[in-house]
Every structure is written in C-alpha cells, then in structure tokens.
Amino acid sequence: DIQLTQxxxxxxxxxxxxxxxxxxxxxxxxxxxxxxxxxxxxxxxxLIYAASTLQSGVPSRFSGSGSGTEFTLTISSLQPEDFxxxxxxxxxxxxxxxxxxxxxxxx
Amino acid sequence: EVQLEESRGGLVxxxxxxxxxxxxxxxxxxxxxxxxxxxxxxxxxxxxGRIRNKAHSDTTQYAASVKGRFTISRDDSKNSLSLxxxxxxxxxxxxxxCVRVSYISxxxxxxxxxxxxxxxxx
Numbered sequence: 270d271i272q273l274t275q276x277x278x279x280x281x282x283x284x285x286x287x288x289x290x291x292x293x294x295x296x297x298x299x300x301x302x303x304x305x306x307x308x309x310x311x312x313x314x315x316l317i318y319a320a321s322t323l324q325s326g327v328p329s330r331f332s333g334s335g336s337g338t339e340f341t342l343t344i345s346s347l348q349p350e351d352f353x354x355x356x357x358x359x360x361x362x363x364x365x366x367x368x369x370x371x372x373x374x375x376x
Numbered sequence: 377e378v379q380l381e382e383s384r385g386g387l388v389x390x391x392x393x394x395x396x397x398x399x400x401x402x403x404x405x406x407x408x409x410x411x412x413x414x415x416x417x418x419x420x421x422x423x424x425g426r427i428r429n430k431a432h433s434d435t436t437q438y439a440a441s442v443k444g445r446f447t448i449s450r451d452d453s454k455n456s457l458s459l460x461x462x463x464x465x466x467x468x469x470x471x472x473x474c475v476r477v478s479y480i481s482x483x484x485x486x487x488x489x490x491x492x493x494x495x496x497x498x
Contacts, residue, residue: 270440303484305421312473312488313421319482356421360483364439365411365423 271295271359275368281376288344290371292357297337301361304333304342307370308353316355317342347373378402378487380474385492388464392496396459398474398489406430406452409477411485412459414470414494422470426477427457442468464496 272295282288292302300320305313315324317333320340330345344351352375357368379401388394398410409432412424425438427448436448447460461468474489 301482303482305485307421312491313485314488315484315486318480318484318486322481324484324486358421358423358485363426363437365426367421367423370420 273368275371279372281374283376286347290342292340292368294338298359298361300336302340303358305356306353380489382474382489382492385494387495392464393462399456405455410457411475413473416470466496469496
C-alpha cells in the first residue's frame with residue numbers, strides 16, 4: 270500500500286500567515302494527488318486535484334504543487350475560515366489512501 | 377445541483393449486518409466511479425471501497441480491512457448505491473461517506489454526502 274505522510278500533523282498560525290503543508294508518498298504517484306479541507310462535523314471539501322489544479326470555486330489563496338513523491342499545499346494568506354483539518358489522498362494505486370491530516374489552528 | 381444523501385445507518389451489535397444506502401441527484405451515478413470513505417471518531421479518513429462506472433462494468437475494489445465482509449452495489453433505477461456490511465466489528469464504528477469520483481487530467485472526489493453514523497457495540 271502507498272503510505273502518505275503529512276507534515277506537520279498540527280500547526281498554529283495567525284490570520285494573514287503563509288502556511289505550507291507537505292504530503293510525502295512512500296512511492297511515486299505521478300500527479301494523482303488531491304487535497305481536501307474538513308471542518309468539524311462536516312464532510313471533506315475538495316480543494317486541489319491532479320496535484321496543482323484548483324477546484325472550481327476554491328479561493329486562489331490555495332495552491333498545490335509537486336509530483337512523484339513530494340507534494341505541498343500552500344495557503345498564501347490564512348483567513349479565519351481556513352482553520353480546519355487538511356488531508357491529501359492518492360489516486361495512483363489501490364487501495365486509495367489518505368494522509369493522516371494536518372490540523373490548522375489559530376495562534 | 378449534485379447531491380448525495382446517505383441513509384440507514386445506526387447501532388448494530390458485533391457480528392451483525394447493516395446496509396447503507398446513498399441516493400444521488402443532479403447527475404447519473406452510473407456514469408461515475410463511486411466510493412465509500414469512513415472516519416472513525418477523532419480519526420482521519422479511510423477509503424473503504426469503490427464501484428466503478430458502467431463503462432468499467434461496475435467492477436468493485438475494497439480496502440483489505442473490509443474485503444470479504446463489505447459489498448458495494450448499484451441500483452440504476454433509483455440512481456443509488458449501497459454498502460452491505462456483514463460481520464461487523466467494533467472497529468467499523470465510523471461516519472460513512474458516499475463520494476462521487478471524477479476525472480479531469482487526474483482523479484478526485486468532488487462531491488461527498490453529509491455522512492452517516494454507524495456504531496458497532498454490544
């Protein structure tokens with residue numbers, strides 16, 4: 270199975286900060302990676318697919334990059350509504366797998 | 377508007393069975409791969425399984441943790457899919473999400489149901 274390791278697992282940041290989350294795959298997954306945002310009690314929401322393509326309706330402060338085994342999700346200027354947990358997911362091989370999550374909290 | 381609505385969750389004893397249902401609206405579910413994803417209390421997301429689209433003959437794929445116990449199927453007349461869960465274990469306790477999968481230069485899960493609670497307990 271492909272393991273996805275997210276780092277950090279927790280981060281504390283302020284409104285306006287630039288935030289970067291990393292997702293490392295245990296083997297190459299090309300660009301078959303998506304990022305999701307989840308708020309408490311809600312379903313995940315798609316942010317980025319194909320590693321770097323912004324889903325329609327998602328603010329442009331979110332961006333994704335990477336290919337192969339290392340990927341990043343960047344929030345250029347953190348907004349109050351961005352405090353949530355973020356997950357990566359690989360679609361290269363079965364079983365599909367998720368990273369362990371990164372919780373972004375208010376400093 | 378695309379919507380997914382899960383139903384028929386609840387409380388079941390270990391070793392018991394439960395069948396979750398997911399009704400799709402705003403699109404034809406048989407045109408898409410459809411996944412089930414679960415989230416145990418306080419934990420991360422876990423992919424449970426997939427039923428591929430009609431073009432791929434509705435074939436299925438499962439996580440090792442549920443293979444042989446869970447079965448995904450479709451009912452095209454109702455634009456719905458089901459997750460039949462047998463031999464349930466305490467560790468199957470989770471919120472279960474029905475998820476639409478799409479492809480545009482890469483795969484992604486673009487629509488999720490609201491989730492339904494399944495609790496396995498004696």
